[in-house]
Amino acid sequence: xxxTTTTLNGTLSQVxxxxxxxxxxxxxxxxxxLNNDIVIKLSLEVSSILTKEKVGGxxxxxxxxxxxxxxxxxxxxxxxxxxxVIGGLISNTKSDSKQKIILLGDLPLIGPLxxxxxxxxxxxxxxxxxxxxxxxxxxxxxxxxxxxxSGKEDEPSLxxxxxxxxxxxxxxxxxQSRGSDKKPVTPNAPILQAAPAAVVAPAAVVAPAAxVAPAAVxxxxxxxxxxxxxxxxxxxxxxxxASVAAGQQFSVDxxxxxxxxxxxxxFVLSYDPVxxxxxxxxxxxxxxxxxxxxxxxxxxxxxxxxVSVSLAxxxxxxxxxxxxxxxxxxxxxxNQGHAGFAFGSVAFSGVDGSALNILPFSTTVxxx
Numbered sequence: 355x356x357x358t359t360t361t362l363n364g365t366l367s368q369v370x371x372x373x374x375x376x377x378x379x380x381x382x383x384x385x386x387x388l389n390n391d392i393v394i395k396l397s398l399e400v401s402s403i404l405t406k407e408k409v410g411g412x413x414x415x416x417x418x419x420x421x422x423x424x425x426x427x428x429x430x431x432x433x434x435x436x437x438x439v440i441g442g443l444i445s446n447t448k449s450d451s452k453q454k455i456i457l458l459g460d461l462p463l464i465g466p467l468x469x470x471x472x473x474x475x476x477x478x479x480x481x482x483x484x485x486x487x488x489x490x491x492x493x494x495x496x497x498x499x500x501x502x503x504s505g506k507e508d509e510p511s512l513x514x515x516x517x518x519x520x521x522x523x524x525x526x527x528x529x530q531s532r533g534s535d536k537k538p539v540t541p542n543a544p545i546l547q548a549a550p551a552a553v554v555a556p557a558a559v560v561a562p563a564a565x566v567a568p569a570a571v572x573x574x575x576x577x578x579x580x581x582x583x584x585x586x587x588x589x590x591x592x593x594x595x596a597s598v599a600a601g602q603q604f605s606v607d608x609x610x611x612x613x614x615x616x617x618x619x620x621f622v623l624s625y626d627p628v629x630x631x632x633x634x635x636x637x638x639x640x641x642x643x644x645x646x647x648x649x650x651x652x653x654x655x656x657x658x659x660x661v662s663v664s665l666a667x668x669x670x671x672x673x674x675x676x677x678x679x680x681x682x683x684x685x686x687x688x689n690q691g692h693a694g695f696a697f698g699s700v701a702f703s704g705v706d707g708s709a710l711n712i713l714p715f716s717t718t719v720x721x722x
Contacts, residue, residue, distance in 0.1 A: 355376040355403065355419065356372070356373075357371070357419055358370065358371050358416070360410075371544070373403070375401070376401050378480070380396070380398055381397040382397075387492070390492070390496060392488065393429065394432065394484065395429050396427070396430060396484070397425075398427075398480075399423060400443050400480055401422065401424070401717070403422075404420040404422045405420040406418070417536040424649070426442065427487075429641055432484070434544065435487065438484050440482045440483075440484070441480070442479075443479060444479045445476075446475070447474075447476040447477075448473070448475050449473070475514070477600070493692040496694065523720055546658070563575075585714070587612070588610055588611065588616075588710055589610065589712075589713055590621065590697060590714040590715065591611065592606060592609075593607040594606045594719050596719070596720060598719060599721075600721055600722065601686070602684070602686070603633060604687065605640070605685075606623075606684075607682050608681045609638075609678065609680065610640065610677055610680055611676075612701075613675060613677065613712075614675045614710070615704040615705045616702060616703075617673040617674075618699040618701075619641070619701075620700070620702045621662075621699065622660055622697065623660070623696075624659055625685065626694060627656060627657065629687070629688055629689050629690075629691045629692075629693040629721055630686065630688060630693045630719075631656075631685060631688050632654045632661060633684040633686055634683070635652035636652075636682050637662060637665065637681055638678065639651040640676075640680055641666075641667060647668045648665060648667050648668065649664075651664045661683060665680060665681070670706060673704055674707040676717065687719075688721075690722060691719050692718050692719075692721075694718045695716060696716035697716070
């Protein structure tokens with residue numbers, strides 16, 4: 355709505371125009387929650403012109419406008435595609451107009467017959483319907499990506515994540531020193547098997563000697579046998595950048611650590627085909643760092659978001675121990691979001707064909 359102000363300086367006339375917003379103004383601030391609910395902070399303003407008149411002389415004429423305003427503020431919580439209707443902004447307008455003949459319309463009796471009176475009443479209500487559409491929701495990382503076990507406080511480790519629940523070892527020497535009057539508990543099977551042989555023997559006196567044979571003294575050695583060593587597990591990890599820009603290429607390095615005599619390796623790398631696009635995969639340096647020949651293959655399934663990688667050392671070559679890079683995959687970032695990378699299937703074996711115990715990890719890349 356333009357509002358004009360006229361200023362006369364001598365023979366120079368200057369007109370200033372100022373614009374004021376009149377009508378319907380809507381401000382909406384949406385927030386997407388983790389459960390894909392949409393919380394909208396809504397502000398609605400409806401304004402209209404009540405009166406308009408010009409004041410001042412010809413040298414300083416100014417337009418004066420009276421504007422009526424109605425405001426509404428609320429907070430909505432809706433699902434994707436759910437519609438909410440807001441009303442209550444009601445306006446009542448009453449106007450009276452009269453048309454008459456000069457002088458004759460003011461006469462007491464015949465005046466109303468010579469004039470025209472018009473009275474109008476208007477009632478309006480503004481109704482607003484809001485339907486949010488969720489284009490892309492918030493991606494919640496998997497539980498194994500948000501936290502992982504790190505061992506004891508004084509012994510951080512990824513190889514033994516449940517080490518804090520292991521029992522302390524029992525030493526037999528400490529048990530025997532508590533008192534010599536307590537006899538050690540030994541299995542009676544060897545003594546019972548030797549007793550019938552002593553009865554059948556011609557000399558019955560030899561049977562007690564068999565009962566005190568040194569075998570009964572050697573029996574406690576079975577109690578003091580050392581506990582089996584914990585199973586060693588190799589670590590299969592993914593090294594990737596923390597964040598990349600949309601349209602940019604980046605490399606994902608697949609590394610293995612703490613393996614012994616590795617001869618064959620097979621794994622399936624899974625990714626999100628909506629956020630990233632597979633480009634290529636190449637062999638790492640671990641399996642061929644001694645200069646021996648290897649067999650490498652990489653097969654990609656773009657629709658399913660999978661890359662199958664197989665590595666093997668040729669017959670007659672020794673296995674590789676330690677750690678290093680198995681393969682390097684190149685991807686291109688397509689859309690914004692959190693792209694997850696994980697292993698769907700893992701199979702590692704040694705030179706003798708025995709399976710190796712491997713612990714796979716996963717990671718995410720933030721695409722901006």
